[in-house]
Amino acid sequence: MSVPAAPQHQPEPYRDSAIGDVIIRTSDGVEFHVHRRRLSDASPVFADMFALGRETAAAAGEKPDVAVSEPSAVWEKLLPFCHLAEEPPITLDDIPLLLEAGRKYRxxxxxxxxxxxxxxxxxLDEKPFAVYALACMTGVPRVAAIAARRTLAGPLYPEYAKEYGYVSGLALYNLLDFRRRCGIAAADVVSITNSNEVPAWMQFSPVLPDMKTCGSVPGCAGSFVAYMERLHDALKLCPDSSLASSTNMLSPVIASALRCTSCASTIFEDTMRSAKVLESKIAEAIAKVELVVEA
Structure with a gap:
């Protein structure tokens, strides 16, 4: 019986010395064997270097050697883009490093x-503050605006992100100022007047219609006004439309209405329907606030 042949060892990508006609030598001493034509097509910097013969001279018959300042971890991600190969997995930490290399080599x-x-x-969902900083760094205002809006449901002060080191203090100020203006816009939607009247837009809106006309004492309408006041204060600090339907906000209203013979039977349906109306109005107000983007 024949013995099966041992599996052939496959070198890591771009590590096969039999491939390519130039060597990229990284700052940590790793050699990548690549095709100069591919590098030239991807980078005018390398195209000029090869055309003018500026690559490091090697012994006759050997591949020229080009020393680069980036570590191998960067070039492992960069080379597939140059060779039109399958894109490698990219993390948020990779993006600024590859952006810098992309700029350097054009x-x-x-x-x-x-x-x-x-x-x-x-x-965007997991690291909106970091994405905001990177978007400002790379001059992508659309992404910066989306990321800024994703931060609104987060803490009052931005969480730490090393990506802040890539942008100016002005960019961070703009983010905080954007949140402040969104808070004002959101709170205005549910602002109660001194006479305890609901906002004018709500007078003809189907927001808790039964509770507004309820005759109980102190009245379910009173608990609704208190809900609006709590929501107003919360939105100024955290301009997140979903607060309108949060348990903490709605529980006191529901608890009050359950003691009322007029409102108890419909309170759950009424509060959720009303909260969704408020959410929509708050989201509309926040959407009108524009972010100033500065690198």
Whole structure:
């Protein structure tokens, strides 16, 4: 019986010395064997370097050697873009490093792809403050605006993100000022007058119609006014439309109405319907606030 051949060892990508006609030597001493034509197509900097013969001279018959200042971790991510290969997994930490390399070597395709990565939902949802900083750094106002809005449901003061080091203090001020203006706009939607009247827009809106006409004492309408006041104060600090239907906000209203023979039977349906109306109005107000984007 024949013995099966041992599996052939496959070198890591771009590590096969039999491939390519130039060596990229990284700052940590790793050699990548690549095709100069691919690098030239991807980067005018390398195209000029090869055309003018500025690459490091090697012994006759050997591949020229080009020393670069980036570590191998960066080039492992960069080379697939140059060779039109399958894109590697990209993390948020990779983006600024690849953007810097893309700028340095004038790799336009890399720059555009990194900007596109900032749109990824997992980055926007999990690290909106970091995405905001990177979007300002790369001059992508649309992404900065989306990320800024994702921060509104978060803490009053921005969470730490090392990406802040890439932008100016003015960019961070603009983010805080945006939140302040969103808070004012959101709170105005539910602002109660001194006479305890609900906002004018609500007079003809189907927001808790039964509670507004309820005759109980102190009245379910009173608990609704108190709800609006709590929501007003909360929105100024955290301009998040979902607060309108949060349990903490609605529980006192429901508890009061359950003691009322007129409102108890419909309170759950009424409060949720009303909260959704408020959410929509608050979201509309916040959407009108514009972010000033500065790098």
């Amino acid at each position: 790799m336009v395709a890399v720059t555009w792809r990194m900007r596109a990565y900032l749109f990824r939902p997992e980055f």
